[in-house]
Amino acid sequence: MIGLDTNMVMRWLALGSITDAEGVKQGEQATAFLKQEIAPVFINHVVLVEVVWLLRQKVKMARPAVSAFIFDMLNRPRIVMQDRDAVIASLRSYELHPGHFADHLIGEINSRNGCRTTYTFDRAAARSPLFSELSR
Numbered sequence: 769m770i771g772l773d774t775n776m777v778m779r780w781l782a783l784g785s786i787t788d789a790e791g792v793k794q795g796e797q798a799t800a801f802l803k804q805e806i807a808p809v810f811i812n813h814v815v816l817v818e819v820v821w822l823l824r825q826k827v828k829m830a831r832p833a834v835s836a837f838i839f840d841m842l843n844r845p846r847i848v849m850q851d852r853d854a855v856i857a858s859l860r861s862y863e864l865h866p867g868h869f870a871d872h873l874i875g876e877i878n879s880r881n882g883c884r885t886t887y888t889f890d891r892a893a894a895r896s897p898l899f900s901e902l903s904r
Contacts, residue, residue: 769809771810771812772810774818808847813851821869854873861898887899
């Protein structure tokens with residue numbers, strides 16, 4: 769298995785949304801490399817959260833499209849996602865409740881590790897059943 773950082777994932781999987789010449793060149797390099805490499809590809813939570821942030825903020829992808837993009841990643845046979853079940857649950861929560869994907873992943877990881885709730889000052893995240901808002 770090999771690991772990929774955020775830049776590699778974005779260049780490999782989001783090649784169509786990259787418009788600068790250097791990004792396109794790197795995307796082609798990443799794609800060519802990964803066609804030769806036969807090992808599974810590991811994507812950890814930090815990389816995933818950064819990819820979602822880039823898709824939302826830089827690519828301007830809508831939330832439903834981001835969810836579809838991540839589900840597509842999860843369904844690729846070569847991709848091994850850190851704690852896949854937690855990622856799927858986080859995506860479902862992200863689709864149903866306001867807040868950033870990172871918030872939903874944090875809440876899900878905490879819940880799976882025995883936390884009855886995750887306290888936050890973030891009003892949007894607090895609308896998820898995994899969070900409790902600490903009054904300001």
